[in-house]
Amino acid sequence: MFNKMEAPLLDEMVEGAVDYNGHPVCRFTSGGWRSASLIIGVEIAERFAFYGASSNLINFLTDQLQQSTARAAKNINAWSGTAALLPLLGAFLADCFLGRYRTIIISSALYVLGLGLLTVSATLPSLGISACQQTEKFLPCSPNPVQVILFFFSLYLVAFAQGGHKPCVQAFGADQFDGQHPEESKAKSSFFNWWYFGISLAGFLTVNVMSYVQDYLSWSLGFGIPCIVMVFALAIFLLGTRKYRFGNRGDEENPFVRIGRVFITAIRNWHVNSSEIAHEEETHGLLPNHNSKQLRFLNKALIVPNNLKEDGHACSINEVEEAKAVLRLIPIWVTCLAYAIVLSQISTFFTKQGVTMDRSIVVGFEVPAASLQCFTGLGIIISLLIYDRILIPIARKFTGKPSGITMLQRIGFGMLLSIISMVIAALVEGKRLKTAQEYGLVDLPKAIIPLSIWWLVPQYILFGVADTFTLVGLQEFFYDQVPSGLRSIGLSLYLSILGIGNFLSSFLISAIEKLTSGDGKQSWFDNNLNKAHLDYFYWLLVVLSAVGLAAFLFSARTYIYNKGNTTKEDDRGRMIKQDPCVEFK
DSSP states (O other): OGGGSOOOOGGGEEEEEEOTTSOEEETTTSSHHHHHHHHHHHHHHHHHHHHHHHTTHHHIIIIISOOOHHHHHHHHHHHHHHHHHHHHHHHHHIIIIIOHHHHHHHHHHHHHHHHHHHHHHHHGGGGOOOHHHHHOSSSOOOOOHHHHHHHHHHHHHHHHHHHHHHHHHHHHHHTTSOTTSHHHHHHHHHHHHHHHHHHHHHHHHHHHHHHHIIIIIOHHHHHHHHHHHHHHHHHHHHHTGGGOOEEOOTTOOOHHHHHHHHHHHHHHTTTOOHHHHHHHHHHTTOOTTSGGGTTGGGGGGGSOOGGGTTTOOOOOHHHHHHHHHHHTHHHHHHHTHHHHHHHTTTTTHHHHHHHTEEOEEETTEEOOGGGGGHHHHHHHHHHHHHIIIIIHHHHHHHHOOTTSSOHHHHHHHHHHHHHHHHHHHHHHHHHHHHHHHHTTOTTOTTSOEEEEGGGGHHHHHHHHHHHHHHHHHHHHHHHHHSOGGGHHHHHHHHHHHHHHHHHHHHHHHHHHHHHHSSTTOOOTTOSSTTTSOHHHHHHHHHHHHHHHHHHHHHHHHHOBOOOGGGOEEOTTSOEEEOOOOBTTO
């Protein structure tokens, strides 16, 4: 059909992009803000649905499913960890098989199904009166086993769905801009700012609206509204199909295959001596100060294995550098895990603290404890604007860098802020426990302590500011430093930090609970928070975070940027250009 239409001018065509039918696209009738705005709207709706289902889980598990505080926190950490790791699978399927567009549609459908089943699970207790409810008027009854099974199945289905949705939507939105076009390149940079602003705004609205609905109206409605919102998100996404730009890879080899071949070839050449490696480095034009001096064992992949001399071939220098770029990310990834452990406390213990405090604003109205999470979003929104409009221009004058500060400096500063936030959290929790003792409320777990919930606001806001530096910095860092064919994987790598961090938090809680609750001792996570010692736990996290920050700074000082766009080869595979940049030096 395309060849029957009037062909657009060559300078109006977008190189490397096609429409839904596989035809070349015109710059002025496809993509751009017209498409990206729809995709941002889809992400805002998806985040509203996700936060609506997850932000108040600690209260659902302890109140509706009668779980202990420690068990509920561990279950939430395990689920959050799974939800943050699954984007790796979703990104792999999208990059290698389904494509981003199809992955988004399939994931959205599963999202709706999961949220729908979650609504049903919350409705089950109201469908009938159990024998326990008929005989026990005052004591809590155990939840229906069917409800528990359906609830967790639905919850993990939501996690699986967002695992496909999360890494693809942002990458697909960025695909709507041509990075080689001056004006669209500027718009693409602005897109990432508006993207994070949008999801922060969604989180801010969600925890205010949905926490009230779930605490004071019903959990069925509290899960049903996110389900309806997700239906609208899918409809909005489909509306833009004819205007979207789709990537056209052509016959480009799968990046997983390229990187895997480098490691396999290097392993096969494990016996190669240093003189042979030096010869190959000289042949490929590697300079003494080249970043290939790091991870030099992978340079063995430049040599054809002896047992494959006839039908085998050596890897190119660009393929070796791709593999090194991925491997260099590991120390940064590992040292950021402490930050993720701290971050997981916002939706668990912070919320349970708030339940025990004075939440009244006016007579007859109390602030839902989970709604304080909106201050994290507020901190992100305000600090993003200040960072972009004030701090970066000032930093540029001192550093001469277009970005003001480097990505790793941005991440490290956010980690420092998270440590300060945990110090504040520990001090506030100590004051809460002291107030409970002063008023004789230690043995009354349901009593409201005469300490305003607003004491928790500073730690929430400071965490939001920390996210502006660390999470946005990690997102940019992993997107920028992975090979170009693995952008979805790059965006999911920083999410996997949060996933592993949640699992580590769950493990840490289990270990501490076991160590502190034996021989008749009071657990740090006692169901009666007035007897617990969350302050000790917070101080422990301060120490772990400080160790993590020190390890991060050490790794960052030796990290060399992957300058993929400046690395080229001539027709003989010789390196002709390289401009490495070392951070934190």
